[in-house]
Amino acid sequence: MGLSKGTTKLVLFIGVSLLLGFFIGNLTDFSVRRLNPFSKLGNSLVSQISFAxxxxxxxxxxxSVVSTKILDLNQVHEGFEFWSPLKPEENGKRKSLGFGSGFVVDGRGLILTNEHVIDDARHVTVRLFDGQEYPAELLGTDEQTDLAVIKINPKARLEPVRLGDSDRVRVGDWVMAMGNPYNYDHTVTVGIISAKNRxxxxxxxxxxxxxxxxxxxGNSGGPLFNTRGEVVAINTAISTKGRGIGFAIPINLAKEVVHQIEEHGRVVRGFLGLRPEPITEDHAxxxxxxxxxxxxxxxxxxNTAAERSGIRRYDVITEINGKPVPDKDDFFRKIAQTPPGTTIRLKGIRDQKPIEFDAIVRERPPLNQAVLRPRQLEANPDRTPELTEGQMG
Known part of the structure; x- marks a missing residue:
């Protein structure tokens, strides 16, 4: 039996409506997917960045690292007591408690922290995760890198952290900081690597x-972990100019410091005895x-290696042992990494003519003996060692 014209129009209308509805529905779904490109990745992304x-x-x-310092009354500034409580002491002085962080690098009780956390401390106490407290012995410090190694004698072997490779860290990587801010121990915060080589x-x-x-x-000296639970840096400083700007020492630098302190009780670096400055366009x-x-x-x-080798003021040094010297920092690091007693070949320019000479690297003296024209920089509330400019290399 045939369909009437009215029935045919109705069926056709319904068919077109269904087709149009199907098309619009898919278009809407397509639009939603375009507006939310991570909809399928949401759960997996969240699970990837969980540090639980x-x-x-x-x-x-x-x-947690608690240091006890004795301060004169005139050393105490307004607001200081908030983060470093004061307790009575004899002879008109006050006992100050400073809070910092650290982490186990050897199960025998070796702990890495910042030098400024324990600097000038009369006593240092380490508090473990289970609440046990132990007095700490100072093995050695390195003011140049603001690192210190302390030791406790625990009842049982401790679990050391795994050390990562900070050279492989990439900007945008997720990281987790753990420490003792304001004496709230084992506080966890999460963020990303914002930049390198700052x-x-x-x-x-x-x-x-x-x-x-x-x-x-209080986070100073605490570890910065990657997503695999490896320490990639040591939390050290914060910017006073804004939030969300923290600085951490790369763990690869700390590895060498720990090794030298274990071996020598201090860090041994090479030294020539000259002051290098960057070459500006005007200098050129x-x-x-x-x-x-x-x-x-x-x-x-x-009376330094530089003078004995014949280096003069206004000489330009461009190579050390055949390797180019791109800038002042690179020069410092190359000399510092050279063992004392080693003979190195320097190349450069003097009066528009090439020069080269040999120098026997000596051991770098303490920081305050290896600088000229010291100056006090603006103090950082979480890191306030005296710093200097014009260092000798």
């Missing part, structure tokens, strides 16, 4: 990792240099 398992695993390896002072050994993971007073024009690569010698200390 990492925190559980590393908690026993992170410690400098906050005129210190050639500074190549900080920047992170936006929350770092507060005046000295008729083809480039700004290298360093300009602006001072030569008497």
């Amino acid at each position: 398992d990492v925190a559980d695993r590393v908690n026993p390896s992170v410690v 400098k906050i002072d005129d210190n050639p050994f500074e190549r900080y990792i920047q992170t936006d993971a929350a770092i507060n007073f 024009k005046v000295l008729h240099l083809a480039s700004t690569q290298g360093i300009l010698v602006t001072e030569v200390d008497p």
